[in-house]
Amino acid sequence: MIHTLQLRITPEEAYNDTLYLSVLSQQLAVDASRITGYRRIKESVDARNARQIRINSTVEVTLDEPPNLELYQPITWKSVEKAAHSVIIIGGGPAGLFAALRLLEKGIRPIIVERGKEVRSRRRDLALMNKSGIVNAESNYCFGEGGAGTYSDGKLYTRSSKRGNIQRILQLFHQFGAPDKILYQSHPHIGTNKLPQIITAMRLEIEAHGGVYLLEKKVTNLVAEGQHIKKVITHTGEMFEADAVIIATGHSARDIYTLFHDNHWLLEAKPFALGVRIEHPQSLIDSIQYHTPIRDPLLPPASYSLVEQVNTRGVFSFCMCPGGIIAPAATAQGELVVNGWSPSKRNNPYSNSGMVVQVGVSDAYQYFGSKSVDADDPLLLMRFQQAIEQKAFLVGSGNLIAPAQRMTDFVRKQPSTSLPVCSYIPGTQACDLDAILPNFIANTLREGCKLFGKKMKGYLTDAAIMVATESRTSSPVRIPRHPEKLTHPQLGNVYPCGEGAGYAGGIVSAAMDGESVANAIAERFGYPKK
Ligand SMILES: Cc1cc2nc3c(=O)[nH]c(=O)nc-3n(C[C@H](O)[C@H](O)[C@H](O)COP(=O)(O)OP(=O)(O)OC[C@H]3O[C@@H](n4cnc5c(N)ncnc54)[C@H](O)[C@@H]3O)c2cc1C
CATH class of the missing domain: 3.30.70.2700 (Alpha-Beta Plaits)
Known part of the structure; x- marks a missing residue:
């Protein structure tokens, strides 16, 4: 019973x-x-x-009876060597991977074309970036096998419950090696040390069933004939023809947005958020959240989620990483971008989180000055994002040394004479963040810090450091698509997908979007719905 x-x-x-x-x-x-x-x-x-x-x-x-040990019905895949249809998936991140797995389930052959390297070689490029400040534009925290998901923090929760079946995505992660606890915890987390094996297991499964996962192949051109993409071309000149093309290139593939723009294919500017990453001692966050000087070792390192409106503009914490470290997440030399991750044990002495402010098209328009830019440019917010990242790189005096300020100094608008110890390996340099962030962002952040300090007593402290810039929060561009068919309005066999296309904001939502797009393609080819 x-x-x-x-x-x-x-x-x-x-x-x-x-x-x-x-x-x-x-x-x-x-x-x-x-x-x-x-x-x-x-x-x-x-x-x-x-x-x-x-x-x-x-x-x-x-x-009184033998328990049912099966946690769920495992998903199985068909062999697709001789499949009637194949689909090119540009980008092998969570959106591309889960689209591929769903296509395999349906009996359609996925061909993933990924610009970056496989997980182990990629790890060496990350080490080089952390030690020497050298960014490999094809292999970094955002690009490579498994996309930005592979060396991410691996928090598997999302508010986008209407976009798909969250439990199915968690089960798939579990099926590929994630621990049991992700199936029942309210805030499931895998950790950066465990994700790469899971991602590789997914790739091997896709390949074992006749799917293809090509690495180090950057898509540089899409050749259209009428309303369809006929050919997908890589930087090595390889050419692929397919029945359908999924664009799952993530929010950092600026060259793909530019390719669309140059071909006059529809794009839209999409509001996003930009700010800094803030780091506190984890013990401080624990003491605030658990109301005790020392955390009960049975409890997980504490997290927080903060949001406020300052003069109708949102300021909020983003991608909080208890027991984590701040990482360099730029995708090109000359830009400074930070993000955060934590190992599965979340046992670093630091707690970091993005602290970001909403940015809209009119903000970017004002920032550049109305004479120098076109308000209808769909890439305006992308250009704004890049301009701030480049400014931060220069202020940080190059080599990924990040401009930073003590939280209390930032709030008082005074320079920092010293900085708290910080987990960011390339190093930090004291600066005035107001020299990097536009006024509307800096001022909103300042007010946000004060309000957050009231909500969480002790949060506004001189033990916290703010590091520039947290700028890749979501895509600053949307690739529009038909609400039901999920195809691009001008390109009937192109399916914009995942975070880069503007339909996801994290691993689980990107994965669910990958599945939705695969379902739409299968339906179009006449495969049964189930
Ligand atoms: C450090 C860090 C920590 C994060 N932590 C979390 C977290 O805890 N939880 C969470 O939900 N999210 C987290 N994220 C965000 C999460 O990783 C992304 O939301 C998710 O990976 C988006 O999935 P995607 O498949 O849409 O795009 P991506 O993962 O960005 O994948 C896109 C892929 O497309 C490839 N590509 C781009 N252009 C081309 C081209 N021209 N040709 C071929 N391939 C191309 C890229 O190399 C990349 O592999 C984190 C991100 C980072 C960087």
Whole structure:
């Protein structure tokens, strides 16, 4: 017999198997020997009450009969060597990978064309970037096998629940090697050290079923005939012909946006957010969030999510990484971009998060001065983003040394004479962030810092450092598409997909969008819906 229980228990009871079992037997009023198995369904930490931190746990308990050990029905794939249809997927990030897996499920052959390197060679390029400040424009935190997802933090939660089946995406990650806990925790996290193996396992599965995942092939041209793309051409001159083309190139593929623009194919400027990455000692964030000087080792390093409106403009924390480090995420030399990640144990002594401000087309227009730019330019926000990144690079005196300021100095508008120790390996240099950020961003951030300091007592502190620039929060460009067919309005066999096309903002939503686009293609080719 299976019982579902809702528990509200202490961390000790939740994370000690013996104690957990005794809670289950008490709740069901049965002897523990009758419990043959249990499966956690949901779990979240409730730290609202300082003296009573509780774990909310939903669990399925089996009594007196063999438990069902299968967590879910695993997904299987068809062999597509001789498939009737093939699809070119430009970009092998989460959107491209999950589109490929879904196409395989349907019996359609995916051919992924990816500009970057496989995960291990890519790791060497990341090391070089961190140590020497040299950016490989084809192999970095954004480009390479698995896209920006591979060396990301691996937080697998999203607010886009309407865009697809989140649980299916989590199950697929689990099927490829992610730990069980991602299936039930309210804020699932994999960690940068575990993601690369999972991504490689996905690629190998695609290849084992007759799909193709080509590396170090940058798409440089798309040849149209009438309303269709007929040929996809790479930098080495290779040419592919396909029934459909998925554009899953991520938010940093500026050359793809430029290619569309040069061909007069529709694009739209898309509002995004820009600011800094802020880093605190993790112990400080723990003490604020758990209301105790020292975190109970049973509890995870604390996180936060902050949002405020300042004069109708949003300022918010973004991609918070407890126990993480700040990483250089530029995709070209001469730009300074930062992001954050953490290992699965989240055991670094720092806590970092993006702290960013909404940016719209009119902001970029004013920034450049109305005479020098065209307000209708769909790439205006991309140009704005790049201009700030280049400015930050120059202020940081090159080699990816990041301009930074003590949080309290930034709020007081005074230069920092020293900086807190920071996890960012290429190094930081004290500067006035107002020299990089446009006024509307700097002033909104300043007010945001004050408001966040009131919400989280101790957050506004001289122990925190703000590092420029957090600029790749989402795509500054949208590639429009038909709401149901998901095709580009002018190119009937082109499917804009994932974060770069403006339809996702993170790993899970990009993966779900990949699946949606694959479903739309399968439907068009007449494959059964299921
Ligand atoms: C350091 C870091 C930490 C992050 N942490 C998280 C997190 O914790 N949780 C979360 O949800 N998200 C996180 N993200 C964001 C997440 O990685 C992205 O939202 C997600 O990867 C977007 O998926 P995508 O497939 O749409 O695009 P991408 O992952 O960007 O993939 C696009 C791919 O296209 C390839 N490409 C581009 N141009 C071409 C071309 N011309 N020819 C061939 N290939 C091309 C690129 O090389 C790349 O591999 C993080 C990102 C970074 C950089």
